[in-house]
Amino acid sequence: MTHLLAFTLLYDPITAIYPGLSAYWLWLVLPLAAAISVVYKGTRVEHLKDLTLQAGIMTVQLILVMVLAAALLALWYWGYVHLVGPMPK
Amino acid sequence: MASREDGYQAYDARDPAEDGPGPIGYAALVAAWLAPGLGHWLIGQKARGVILGLTVYILFGAGLLLGGIRAINPADQPIWTYTQFLTGWPMLISNHLEMQTRLELADPATINNPELKEQTLQYQMEYQPRPMDETPDQAQARAKAFLDAHPIFAYHPKVQDMGSVYCGIAGMLNLLVIFDVLLRITGSTREDPEQARRERLKVLRDQEKEAAPADAATGGAS
Numbered sequence: 001m002t003h004l005l006a007f008t009l010l011y012d013p014i015t016a017i018y019p020g021l022s023a024y025w026l027w028l029v030l031p032l033a034a035a036i037s038v039v040y041k042g043t044r045v046e047h048l049k050d051l052t053l054q055a056g057i058m059t060v061q062l063i064l065v066m067v068l069a070a071a072l073l074a075l076w077y078w079g080y081v082h083l084v085g086p087m088p089k
Numbered sequence: 090m091a092s093r094e095d096g097y098q099a100y101d102a103r104d105p106a107e108d109g110p111g112p113i114g115y116a117a118l119v120a121a122w123l124a125p126g127l128g129h130w131l132i133g134q135k136a137r138g139v140i141l142g143l144t145v146y147i148l149f150g151a152g153l154l155l156g157g158i159r160a161i162n163p164a165d166q167p168i169w170t171y172t173q174f175l176t177g178w179p180m181l182i183s184n185h186l187e188m189q190t191r192l193e194l195a196d197p198a199t200i201n202n203p204e205l206k207e208q209t210l211q212y213q214m215e216y217q218p219r220p221m222d223e224t225p226d227q228a229q230a231r232a233k234a235f236l237d238a239h240p241i242f243a244y245h246p247k248v249q250d251m252g253s254v255y256c257g258i259a260g261m262l263n264l265l266v267i268f269d270v271l272l273r274i275t276g277s278t279r280e281d282p283e284q285a286r287r288e289r290l291k292v293l294r295d296q297e298k299e300a301a302p303a304d305a306a307t308g309g310a311s
Contacts, residue, residue, distance in 0.1 A: 007241060008202065010150070011186070013157035013252065015245035021155075025247035028155070032251075032258060035148045039262040042141045043269035044279070051140070 033062040114274035121270040123177040125263045128270035141266045149179045149259040156252020161187040163253040173253075175260030175267075183256075208239055 007016055015021055037058035038051070045051050110118075113131060121128025126142015129135070152160050161183045162170045173180045193200045197213060200206035212235070223231070236243045272279070 008205075010153045011158050012241055013159065013245065013249050014154050015243065015248050016157075016241040019240055019243065019245065022245045022248050025251055028248070028251045028255075031151065032148070032255065035144050036258065036262065038144045039141055039265060042137060042144070043265055048136055048140070 029066065030063065033066075034059045037062065110274035117270050117274060118267065121267045122175065122263065125177060125266060128267065129273075132270065132273055134273065141269075145176060145259050145263050145266065146179065148262065149176050149256050152252045152255030152257075152259065153183065154252075155255060156249040158183065158187050158190050159249060160252030160256050163250070166253065169253045169257035172257040172260040172264075175264050176256070177263065180256070180260065205241075208241065212239065212242055 034055070037055040041051055041054040041058055042048075045054055117128040117131040120131055124142070125145035126138040126140075129138030129141060161173060161180070174184070194209070197206060197209040200209060271277075
């Protein structure tokens, strides 16, 4: 544990104490989508009481579009590998 | 009071809003870059400023939490460096620390943190000079053993890249905030896309209506 003495929060990467976080890196997209939604809608809504709902809807929209894009890319890749096959050398 | 109806144009010939943003408006624009959220605060949108500012700060802080100081000025990805500078003071301080870290790593004897200094010197002694007769497998095993013992030196590209992305997106979001301040101080209004579409359709329908009697008069001769 002596190596942790050198750890400084916000200065050293969090993976120094939680190396397992690398396996869940894709989940880090969720807070990013939420922050983008809050700021974008924060500049657009007239009344701030609407912000929570509007930002929530936009967060879901962003995530759904990313999931859809990922599914389409995976489908294209699967089709390319199985139907076209590897490129001749 | 004299007015336009009186035929006297010297008074109220210009709307007060047309006088321009004024010194507070311009100051708010600079403040919006320097301290996210402060621009809105200065123009009276305090709650909005707090929400927007906090979100930008939290996102930038989360980036530093994930990637550490190495999230700043990521190597070979200058686009993130440019966008990170849009966050204002958090990036100015982080950039200074990152530059200092680079200098310290170039000369570990100058590192202030005693534990980090000891480990960095150990890293240089144990890991960096590669024996000439070492095979690639042996080098890999030695590197793995060192990183297991000193995880602070381990590089986790996906998480640390996300740290850079968080800090960079925080800057881009602050650019959006700066533009919002600009729109508000100049009194500009955003066009509602649905309203604009309805107006365009109305113009088209009116044009069709005007054209229809003319066609009827000519008897569709063309």
